[in-house]
Amino acid sequence: MPQRAATGETILRGIPVSTGICVGKVLLLGLSRVQVGRQEIAEADLPRQLERLEQGLLATRQQLLEIQQQVTHAMGAKDASIFDAHLLVLDDPTLLEGVARMIADERVTAEWAFHTVAERFARTLEALPDDYLRERVADLRDVATRVVNNILDHHEAVDLAHLKEPCIVIAHDLAPSITARLDKKMVLGFGTDVGGKTSHTAIMARSLRIPAVVGLQTASQQLHTGQSVLLDGFNGLIILSPTDQTLFEYGQIERRQKSFEQRLQEIHDQPAVTLDGAQITLSANVEEASDAAEVKIAGGEGVGLFRTEFLFLNRSTLPSEEEQYQAYRQVAAELNPQPVIIRTLDLGGDKLPNTASIPQDTAEMNPFLGWRAIRYCLQESAIFRAQLRAILRASAEGNVKIMYPMISGLEELTQSNELVEQCKAELRSAGVPFDENIEIGAMIEIPSAVMIADSLAKRVKFFSIGTNDLIQYTLAVDRLNEKIAYLYDPTHPAVLKLIKLTVEAAHRHGIWVGVCGEMATDPAMVPLLLGLGVDELSTTPPLVPPIKYIIRRLKLADCRELADFALACESSAEILVRSQALVAQAAPDLFGGAH
Numbered sequence: 060m061p062q063r064a065a066t067g068e069t070i071l072r073g074i075p076v077s078t079g080i081c082v083g084k085v086l087l088l089g090l091s092r093v094q095v096g097r098q099e100i101a102e103a104d105l106p107r108q109l110e111r112l113e114q115g116l117l118a119t120r121q122q123l124l125e126i127q128q129q130v131t132h133a134m135g136a137k138d139a140s141i142f143d144a145h146l147l148v149l150d151d152p153t154l155l156e157g158v159a160r161m162i163a164d165e166r167v168t169a170e171w172a173f174h175t176v177a178e179r180f181a182r183t184l185e186a187l188p189d190d191y192l193r194e195r196v197a198d199l200r201d202v203a204t205r206v207v208n209n210i211l212d213h214h215e216a217v218d219l220a221h222l223k224e225p226c227i228v229i230a231h232d233l234a235p236s237i238t239a240r241l242d243k244k245m246v247l248g249f250g251t252d253v254g255g256k257t258s259h260t261a262i263m264a265r266s267l268r269i270p271a272v273v274g275l276q277t278a279s280q281q282l283h284t285g286q287s288v289l290l291d292g293f294n295g296l297i298i299l300s301p302t303d304q305t306l307f308e309y310g311q312i313e314r315r316q317k318s319f320e321q322r323l324q325e326i327h328d329q330p331a332v333t334l335d336g337a338q339i340t341l342s343a344n345v346e347e348a349s350d351a352a353e354v355k356i357a358g359g360e361g362v363g364l365f366r367t368e369f370l371f372l373n374r375s376t377l378p379s380e381e382e383q384y385q386a387y388r389q390v391a392a393e394l395n396p397q398p399v400i401i402r403t404l405d406l407g408g409d410k411l412p413n414t415a416s417i418p419q420d421t422a423e424m425n426p427f428l429g430w431r432a433i434r435y436c437l438q439e440s441a442i443f444r445a446q447l448r449a450i451l452r453a454s455a456e457g458n459v460k461i462m463y464p465m466i467s468g469l470e471e472l473t474q475s476n477e478l479v480e481q482c483k484a485e486l487r488s489a490g491v492p493f494d495e496n497i498e499i500g501a502m503i504e505i506p507s508a509v510m511i512a513d514s515l516a517k518r519v520k521f522f523s524i525g526t527n528d529l530i531q532y533t534l535a536v537d538r539l540n541e542k543i544a545y546l547y548d549p550t551h552p553a554v555l556k557l558i559k560l561t562v563e564a565a566h567r568h569g570i571w572v573g574v575c576g577e578m579a580t581d582p583a584m585v586p587l588l589l590g591l592g593v594d595e596l597s598t599t600p601p602l603v604p605p606i607k608y609i610i611r612r613l614k615l616a617d618c619r620e621l622a623d624f625a626l627a628c629e630s631s632a633e634i635l636v637r638s639q640a641l642v643a644q645a646a647p648d649l650f651g652g653a654h
């Protein structure tokens with residue numbers, strides 16, 4: 060529910076997922092309201108107005124059916140069913156009769172009559188003390204806007220890649236494929252009704268440095284295009300029509316943030332080493348080849364996770380081996396001699412291609428437990444082989460490593476390794492160069508992988524803990540679902556114990572272990588991860604400098620003490636408070652932006 064601040068401002072509260080503050084005009088994805096005015100008509104024009112109404116309704120029905128089909132295709136029948144409610148509005152006899160009567164009785168245009176009658180209905184529903192009916196208000200307004208647009212033959216297509224003015228995007232949901240296409244210069248920030256901290260849309264927002272708030276629940280119904288808002292990505296707020304005082308206060312926070320960023324620049328070329336001399340490898344996560352430049356700017360020591368699936372989204376065909384090779388070699392060559400860990404395809408879950416020509420299952424009951432990542436690749440072996448060959452070829456031009464996602468059992472690892480050997484043999488006999496000693500690692504993101512970590516460790520050169528999924532699968536909490544976001548708990552003792560077991564197994568077998576999930580991006584988690592013995596942290600490029608700043612102000616001895624405390628503690632809240640306190644004490648200026 061929106062809250063009113065003492066100033067009278069309306070505040071919507073959600074989950075902060077990407078820091079920063081922006082002020083601007085809302086662009087509501089869906090439709091913007093058109094301005095219609097009352098216009099009277101001659102009696103002779105009546106039949107034409109009724110015909111315009113009919114045409115507008117027909118066109119709207121057509122559009123809604125098309126959208127419904129697209130959504131079914133991309134997200135499944137359940138999500139598409141919301142359009143049934145929209146279609147019902149078009150068949151509502153009371154509404155349609157009311158509109159026709161108004162055109163005839165008051166001799167007004169079809170658009171004015173539809174707009175007025177629909178708005179009257181909406182106000183009546185809005186006043187009812189029934190949540191279900193109130194929800195229908197948004198459907199009604201959406202459809203009315205669409206009908207009026209169609210009567211006026213006014214077509215509006217919002218292409219987020221080519222926006223003309225800066226805006227704050229508000230939507231019920233944004234798929235990662237859409238987020239990946241946002242025009243960074245024009246999208247000042249975004250807010251969605253649904254989503255959690257580790258949804259891929261949230262991860263994209265952080266890497267694009269766009270302030271973002273998710274889990275706002277009803278923002279897309281409460282806000283409309285053109286409204287002035289302030290989005291606070293530190294605290295997860297959207298403030299409607301902010302007062303001068305609010306703008307002034309936020310301006311000060313931004314200034315503090317800027318001066319802190321200058322301080323971070325000063326340590327750009329320094330290593331990530333603790334005060335007592337423990338060296339941590341600090342690398343960065345990338346989603347596309349062009350992000351390599353960001354890694355350098357941020358001072359990252361290579362790429363700890365290249366999420367290659369983004370090469371497969373927003374297109375109608377599969378990327379060829381050659382196209383993939385070009386992308387991988389670009390990153391490898393640009394960062395050479397720094398390592399680039401290329402994770403093999405992790406399609407599925409919330410990352411689905413928007414074309415049927417790439418195999419996928421849009422009707423899964425539990426996509427995160429389904430046909431995803433290594434499971435998908437081992438079944439679609441032609442796709443997997445093309446990617447492995449592309450990665451191997453790129454390894455001739457830099458320090459490339461391969462990493463498999465979602466390993467749940469030994470068999471998946473050995474089968475994947477066999478495929479790599481086959482691809483190597485093919486390239487060898489064709490005389491194509493590649494790194495014969497390319498290192499292979501496994502992501503540890505499923506509890507079963509932790510429990511067999513000794514077996515896995517014998518067969519790989521490194522582990523990288525995917526905490527986003529490890530938390531999801533350990534706690535049985537969907538990482539996308541804002542309703543249970545309070546249960547998504549990185550400091551849950553079970554999660555910390557699993558990280559500890561992974562580190563111990565890795566070190567027993569002489570291999571290193573990193574964290575590439577979002578825990579490595581959260582400043583408050585750094586002392587815990589260091590204390591648990593993690594050797595590498597891989598975070599989004601914009602977070603490399605602050606994470607390095609923290610590491611350089613911590614003592615490993617204190618971190619170990621914290622981890623020992625955490626492993627013996629029964630309360631995740633207490634662990635979190637202790638870890639936060641250690642960071643706040645070591646780097647008090649880090650929290651200048653948030654309050």
Ligand code: PEP
Pocket residue numbers: 364366405504524525526527528529575576577
């Ligand atoms: C993870 O699960 O922590 C991870 C890094 O992989 P992804 O977020 O892409 O699932």
Ligand code: MG
Pocket residue numbers: 464504525527528
């Ligand atoms: Mg994962």
